[in-house]
Amino acid sequence: MIKLNYKKKNLSLRPQSNSNDFKFYPFVYKYLNRLPIGAFRSAAMARHIGLAFLLSLLFCAQNIAYADFDFYYLVLEWPGSYCKDCTVNGCCKPTTFTNYPLEEDFLIKGLYTYSDSGQAVTKCNTTKFYVNALRNLIGDLYVHWPSIKCPSNNGVSQWRDAWTNYGVCSGLSEEDYFDKALKLRKKINMLSVLKWKGIFPSDFLFYSPLYVETAIKFGLGADVGIKCNTNKWGTISD
Template structure:
């Protein structure tokens, strides 16, 4: 019986060590903060107003993605479940800046769940910390202000050079962004790299390649681009105003 008592703590210790090593074994080297301009998304897709109300007229969070030094995504590192109760205090900001404007109308929760299970579990962060970090980094980057400070504002007709957009963001973040365009040659997404702890912006160890024209348009994003969906999806919640 004595030998069983001594072996059991050793076995449990080995199991705890294995569990605590899951995230470190994932070998995450940096994070992509991916921000999407909704005006460009809605210019080529039908968009619906979220069930939670009108989101911010700003860049949306597309994701905070975990990557290794080879430029490969590091995903689904643990089976830790998504628990919506853990982010209840963050929901007003998530409704504004991590919103889903896809149809049918929805509350965005399915996309938060996917983000957590795919990438969040690889960051080593607790679930609320992962979402709070993404929101904080979006506010820190503040792309709309960074561009406006250089006279770059959404317009139906005015074009801006890729170089001027890159320089405006680089001046604000101290890191060179990656710009992605949609098929209409409009500004669609901006990637900013951060260290694996989400502490500071860095030069991207690996830069994804996207083809953009030399000059691009940033179409305005307005309320009238979002249709009111009479048949929202089953994950809809009662409308909550975030304006």
């Protein structure tokens, strides 16, 4: 877990050292009395260990239409690990991909709306989803927010779910909601941070959670927490 303060005026980052104000939530840490913009849900950078990263930056939600929505969680996943256990996850290559190296970057899983109480704020109204509203963003969405679930698809159903569950609570138009997710995703280059410390996806190299945690901490200047993926027997898995 990575926790950063994002100042709205000068975009500076300030690390937070208090690790007692969060708890586990399925692949997302819930921060009380914080305004984070993002959460990384990823998996292993090596075949021999599975890691879930969570990145949280302070981001004041502007033009909020609902009093109980206070911050966003931007959740990303590492397809290289998710797709390794295809018999369970049902991973399929998106129909919109051609030669793009899907496994070489973090993908958007969702942009969630949360309240300061730590609860997800969902389904605030019944505003419908229209894919045509995303015509100016469709290229970036294909690259950064595809669906890797089976059967192979173009991602539209995943975007519809994101909008009808969380987007309608954002106080933003459909286009602005997805544009915000894309912009937040582009602000952070986790792969560069990891590569800077010699951490690469590999079938043979092993990276300890502490080493990865330290790399991200120094690379982003923030406190880091890492949750390992476990299999059904409770042991660390890929």
